[in-house]
Amino acid sequence: MPSALPDGEPMPADGALPASALAGAAERPLAFYLHVPYCATRCGYCDFNTYTAAELRGSGGVLASRDDYAEVLTEEIRLARKVLGDDPRPAATVFVGGGTPTLLPPAALGAMLDAVRQEFGLAPDAEVTTEANPDSVDPASLAALREAGFNRISFGMQSARRHVLAVLERTHTPGRPEACVAEARAAGFEHVNLDLIYGTPGETDDDWRASLDAAVAAGPDHVSAYSLIVEDGTRLAARVRRGEVPMPDDDVHADRYLIADETLSAAGFGWYEISNWATSAAARCRHNELYWTGADWWGAGPGAHSQVGGVRWWNVKHPGAYAAALADGRSPGAGREVLTAEDRRVERILLELRLVDGCPLSLLTAAGLAAARRAVADGLLAEPAFTAGRAALTRRGRLLADALTRDLT
Structure with a gap:
């Protein structure tokens, strides 16, 4: 947190x-x-x-x-x-x-x-x-x-x-x-x-x-x-x-x-x-x-973050301010953002690429798909998974995941 x-x-x-x-x-x-x-x-x-x-x-x-x-x-x-x-x-x-x-x-x-x-x-x-x-x-x-x-x-x-x-x-x-x-x-x-x-x-x-x-x-x-x-x-x-x-x-x-x-x-x-x-x-x-994988979660407590259906919000940080808001019958939320469809697409790539099964190639733009092909050639993405329609990291790809994610998004 x-x-x-x-x-x-x-x-x-x-x-x-x-x-x-x-x-x-x-x-x-x-x-x-x-x-x-x-x-x-x-x-x-x-x-x-x-x-x-x-x-x-x-x-x-x-x-x-x-x-x-x-x-x-x-x-x-x-x-x-x-x-x-x-x-x-x-x-x-x-x-x-x-x-x-x-x-x-x-x-x-x-x-x-x-x-x-x-x-x-x-x-x-x-x-x-x-x-x-x-x-x-x-x-x-x-x-x-x-x-x-x-x-x-x-x-x-x-x-x-x-x-x-x-x-x-x-x-x-x-x-x-x-x-x-x-x-x-x-x-x-x-x-x-x-x-x-x-x-x-x-x-x-x-x-x-x-x-x-x-x-x-x-x-x-x-x-x-x-x-x-x-x-x-x-x-x-x-x-x-x-x-x-x-x-x-x-x-x-x-x-x-x-x-x-x-x-x-x-x-x-x-x-x-x-x-x-x-x-x-x-x-x-x-x-x-x-x-x-994009489920809904409610984060309760000072500074906790939540996300439901593409709306993300976060609570006030200090325990005293948090308790005071609830005692007054108010949400302790400090702010929120409504994710666009593009936000959610990029976030799926950021998160799912970290998983062993990777993310669907269908999430990628044409430029991202071209980058994924290069990553397969460079040994950063697994070729069998790519053939099956997914971008999945190899061990070497895990070491360079942050840079690769930027290329794919």
Whole structure:
């Protein structure tokens, strides 16, 4: 949940959507993202919309408190029901992210999930995920989360090396994420993900291999691996600017990506999105797949983004301002945009090209199709998929996906 909000037109006070947004809604899945904006400490690389207790002190009082946050967010779920009217769709997926959702007690996260269940219902096979920091859970809290209805959990491991964790300013100790996987399995979680970051200043190839090996040995059925991005305004960016640590290198990132793909593939994980690998189709993150394939989702919480039927909107960032809007009976939306047909075509290419199956060639213009033919000749797109009418990345194409996407759009 990045901290910066885009520009856009004003959001109606009641959150109402144009009729076009709800047209054909029954044919699209509906997902919910619930944002918990609290963290015990702020990691040096993070620019997400999160707040520590010190940052909130004196900037909103009770309205900024995490003690009643579940009740406040529930008001937005009720607003979603009013805005979507008699929409019959149950939630196909629910994803609780942050921040650190597990700073809230399991009962609070369960109450947020219950609000979705009561207002919309959950599909019989609904995927229900929460993110967690390894040092914010224990066997008892994991069991309580499973009892509350969560069936998937994602732990922020980032690295197995202490010195890498120190640069990232992560607070957990090496080995704790692996123990969390075992504890989550014992609690009955069906699916467990570990998040990794590569390219941290001071990390070596051997450090990265050790992190991958530790993650695989822990026994998750899903691994996400992301290159470190130095975001403006973060403490890490300031350290880079002062010359204390080097800027991550693109060539190093490419090498580390290849190491990840080779290691995970050898361990039985298949890539299904550029940064995500799973041991089976059932282990894929269905919530993220809905983002990538154009489903509808409602993002509740400060700074959360939503999209329904080509209308995208985003909430005010501060927890106090968010709570105040809902207490006044107003939408917490800060702005919105209505995507044009061309916007949606380009976005489909941007998102679907990242997937293992790629995007339909029918989305491409004549110039884009010519670029796709060149990409096949250059080994960036798979020839069998192209023959079957799709643009699908090869391993080399994944390394150059951003540039290739610009050519195709």
